Amino acid sequence: MTGNTTAAAATERHAAFLDDFATLSTFGATERGGVHREAATDADAAQRAWLGEQLAARGFRVCFDRVGNQFGLLDVVPGAPYVLVGSHLDSQPFGGRYDGAYGVLAATHAAHRLAVRWREAGATPRYNVGVVNWFNEEGSRFVPSMMGSSVFTGLLDADTALDTRDLRDVRVGDRLAELGQLGETAPVIDDVVAYAEIHIEQGRSLEESGHTIGLVHATWSxxxxxxxxxxxxxxxxxxxxxxxxxxxxxxxxxxxxxxxxxxxxxxxxxxxxxxxxxxxxxxxxxxxxxxxxxxxxxxxxxxxxxxxxxxxxxxxxxxxxxxxxxxxxxxxxxxxxGVRPFPAAGVKLAAGCAEELGLSHREIMTIAGHDSVNMNCRVPTVMLFVPSVEGISHNEGELTHDADACAGVDLLTEVLDRLAAGALATG
Amino acid sequence: MTGNTTAAAATERHAAFLDDFATLSTFGATERGGVHREAATDADAAQRAWLGEQLAARGFRVCFDRVGNQFGLLDVVPGAPYVLVGSHLDSQPFGGRYDGAYGVLAATHAAHRLAVRWREAGATPRYNVGVVNWFNEEGSRFVPSMMGSSVFTGLLDADTALDTRDLRDVRVGDRLAELGQLGETAPVIDDVVAYAEIHIEQGRSLEESGHTIGLVHATWSxxxxxxxxxxxxxxxxxxxxxxxxxxxxxxxxxxxxxxxxxxxxxxxxxxxxxxxxxxxxxxxxxxxxxxxxxxxxxxxxxxxxxxxxxxxxxxxxxxxxxxxxxxxxxxxxxxxxGVRPFPAAGVKLAAGCAEELGLSHREIMTIAGHDSVNMNCRVPTVMLFVPSVEGISHNEGELTHDADACAGVDLLTEVLDRLAAGALATG
Missing domain, CATH: 3.30.70.360 (Alpha-Beta Plaits)
Incomplete structure (x- = not known):
């Protein structure tokens, strides 16, 4: 019975994720199945409000930092630092519905599953967990890209980011203030001990080699x-x-x-x-x-x-x-x-989790930039990929099969569990 | 004494023209000596209002047609058709102050000189005279170019022109209505027997050959x-x-x-x-x-x-x-x-006027499109050029020397006098 119950519970968790992903995909939805929700547009504001509700309903404390990064914090260990997990909800113009958004929702579900697991087991992790939705990763409306995570990691000055203007002369700081997406109570980089992110590959090498999971070991130069x-x-x-x-x-x-x-x-x-x-x-x-x-x-x-x-x-x-x-x-x-490595210990940790879950995996490099590339400059970071059908990305036709998407959430959950237990802690 | 008086009067006329041209050049003036006044912008509206005042003060009846072409009509022969003379005041973005604007102001001064001449001589021409400022010749904001003269000559449908939108989705018809630049009492093509226009060359062949006047005999294909x-x-x-x-x-x-x-x-x-x-x-x-x-x-x-x-x-x-x-x-x-000829009779007429005024001249082709190219499809048309320094055009550095500009107004006056007397009349 345990096996069946476990399988049924897994099926239920997958269904819950896919339901939420379908809802998330309605924000800024385009006729051809993509999304059009550049940073700080009305569609982006609407999906951020929805994400905030989802996080709050699951018991997370929702807040923004000084450049509009959105957090959902699970404070289970008073005063302890955070393991962050996330990605970005903003999209390219007429972009795909998986790019970034998949990773934010996967992070939300993974963190929630752990909250339930720890509560049911009466367990306490070593670190707190925070879900993060980085501001303006795409950089199509406001240049540069990866703006929120760049400021968070000290790679970009906050005032420079806030003073950035789009082609219609809208200023980042003014627009975020108008949307009520600026705050002062969120964690800062010194409060963070590790970071994890899952993303679609945006290439077709996983699909061609037949693997479900890519373990990102380095970025292209x-x-x-x-x-x-x-x-x-x-x-x-x-x-x-x-x-x-x-x-x-x-x-x-x-x-x-x-x-x-x-x-x-x-x-x-x-x-x-x-x-x-x-x-x-x-x-x-x-x-x-x-x-x-x-x-x-x-x-x-x-x-x-x-x-x-x-x-x-x-x-x-x-x-x-x-x-x-x-x-x-x-x-x-x-x-x-140059070619930048992700920590080998993180790759090994994620490989171990994938093995336990029975997920095929291989090491891979990332060509595209991600918020994880910024975070990897400051804290031990694990970056995971799931396959993109035909490698199509920044395109309304972007697709990741449901089974791969769900496998990724399962893997992210186990990786996050180990990070919260202190697996990559350097302190 | 007559010679001196005549010379003094000519000097006065030239100064009046240059004064008005300096005033006209302040509308949408740029730091580098150009103008930035695309069709139906605030700067264009301001210069049109100013032109209307200038025409009205000289006794012309000012009106607009259904696509925003602006007319100043000198009705000296009740019920007679018109000889039109003009060009366009709108400019390219960061364009030069001569392109089009020179021709409209030259037409205004030429028509006014004739009104004075006829009044003083107690003479009556065969036809009425109308100054025209065509709407949106440049086509930089609203495509296509030569919009106003294209509708006037039946080459473009009026509704198509009015439904044209700029990149910010502003509709021509709405904007013209807002500016009060639509009307129904202006002449139509069937009321017109001839057309004349003077324009800067926008090339450097006149400067290189040392001629003051270009007599346009054809357009490039x-x-x-x-x-x-x-x-x-x-x-x-x-x-x-x-x-x-x-x-x-x-x-x-x-x-x-x-x-x-x-x-x-x-x-x-x-x-x-x-x-x-x-x-x-x-x-x-x-x-x-x-x-x-x-x-x-x-x-x-x-x-x-x-x-x-x-x-x-x-x-x-x-x-x-x-x-x-x-x-x-x-x-x-x-x-x-294809290569389109202007009427040889018009070239000959203008050459005769230039000879009388002692202005050096040669035949030339026009490469750029002009409202006169449209008018030439419907009525006998005379097109005149004055030199452009270094051929610079669609650029803030556009320049025509004062002496050439004034010579052009003198020539246009004599050409218009002959056209009003019926020189190219086919009826």
């Missing part, structure tokens, strides 16, 4: 550039070609170059992902040669040597583009990181 | 395309390169191709001007491969054979771009015209 192309405004019709200084043409050459760099240097063993995104053109009128273009150009690889070759090729080729389009190209912002 | 590039939204980091369908990459290839076509086919004898402008990217987020890009691609040449070779090369090369970026490229809109 990356060079991210914010480039400005300066030309001169003129008439698209009457200006003779030799006189043109076309900023859009310069930006187009950079966009084509990014792809050429990948074509030249990427191999199956050491892939190189390159892209240009968010191209802004001034004045962007139909009959005016652009005076300025701004764009993001990213180079990413798991192999630092390949990344450096790509970076060298980019810089070698820029002068020729400047001559061809008669423009000036300058780096307005740059961000670089 | 053009293919203008509005292209849509369809890709698929995905993650700029984690999506493997082979899976990407990058709409921005497709747009970049088209932008580079446009320039390559000019490089390949343009010659000094038969120049070919090509451009891509107003590139819009969806969703234009920093970490998202674009799902869609839309852009304007123009090919222009005075040689129709060269233009057709360019057009063929464009279409031949598009499939390779579609394969390289894994996108679909479609033509959402196309506009083509």
């Amino acid at each position: 990356a060079h991210k550039y914010f480039l400005t192309v300066e030309g001169e405004q003129s008439h698209t019709g009457s200006t003779i070609m030799a006189d043109r200084r076309d900023a859009l043409l310069g930006a187009a050459h950079l966009t084509v170059l990014a792809r050429e760099i990948s074509d030249a240097l990427s191999t199956p063993e050491a892939p190189l992902h390159t892209s240009v995104s968010q191209l802004t053109v001034e004045p962007n009128s139909p009959v005016t040669v652009a005076r300025e273009a701004r764009l993001h150009l990213d180079l990413r690889s798991p192999d630092e040597a390949v990344l450096e070759r790509a970076n060298a090729m980019l810089h070698e080729r820029i002068p020729a583009i400047e001559r061809a389009a008669r423009v000036r190209i300058s780096v307005s912002g740059a961000h670089h990181w | 053009a293919h203008k395309y509005f292209l849509t590039v369809e890709g698929e939204q995905s993650h700029t980091g984690s999506t493997i390169m082979a899976d990407r369908r990058d709409a921005l990459l497709g747009a970049a290839h088209l932008t580079v191709l446009a320039r390559e076509i000019s490089d390949a086919l343009s010659t000094p004898e038969a120049p070919l001007h090509t451009s891509v402008s107003q590139l819009t990217v969806e969703p234009n987020s920093p970490v998202t491969v674009a799902r869609e890009a839309r852009l304007h691609l123009d090919l222009r040449s005075p040689d129709e054979a060269v233009l057709e070779r360019a057009n063929a090369m464009l279409h031949e090369r598009i499939p390779a771009i579609e394969r390289a970026a894994r996108v679909r490229i479609s033509v959402s809109g196309a506009h083509h015209w």
